[in-house]
Amino acid sequence: MGDSRRRVTLPEDSSTSSSGPRKANWRIRRQRIQRLYTTSKQQWQIIFFQELVLLHRQKKHGAFCRKNIKAVQRFMQSPSQVHYVAAKRILRYLRGTKDFGIWYKSTNDAKLVGYTDSDWAGSVDDMKSTSGYTFSLGSGIFTWASKKQATVAQSSAEAEYIAAAATSNHAIWLRRILEDIGEKQEEPTTIYCDNKSAIAITKNPVQHNRTKHIDIKYHSLREATTRGEIELKYCSTEEH
8 A cells, every 4th residue: 555645845945044933023913904915725734734744853943933833823714925924934944943952961050040031012913922931950941931921011021020920930830840859959040031120020029100000920929039939130132
């Protein structure tokens, strides 16, 4: 019996590598006006089938592109040329980074370190921000995530503070797991953030005018800092 699996080839212009899944500051949105360009449903399905195949083959890169793929997938019901170009750029990124990976080296340093960030009002449809974080344990990063925030942040400091709160919750969970396996973190877990105002909020609970509109659940970050479990430090965007 012959092989019934379908052979997939990348588009001709996808062989060129790309520096990122999407262009910097390139935002895609729902088309509320009549589209100038349309993409056939069959062509749209093929491009995403190719993405899934590449993600399956390159699991080490899949998580980095997941946010971008989900952003494009939201428009599958009514895609336009803009979304088609965005999907092809993701494919070019995967092709260009197929030999990339994370290097884990042997080390006696089991210090947990986190990084947090957000894109203030990154969604042009609902103006919500997206939180993101990653953690390393003495060597390469081993866990990361990104998620759209549930509420609209009124400032970049608020967006960063909400992202840092989510990072803090994950850090505390990781600290408990490490303690269970005999790698207790004796010192506060350092989380690097590129917003000084967000860091100031964790250290000064009196800033009522700047924080009264922030949901109380996010102030768990302030409590974790007070207990000595988390230490939020500044790190510039270039070093992030």
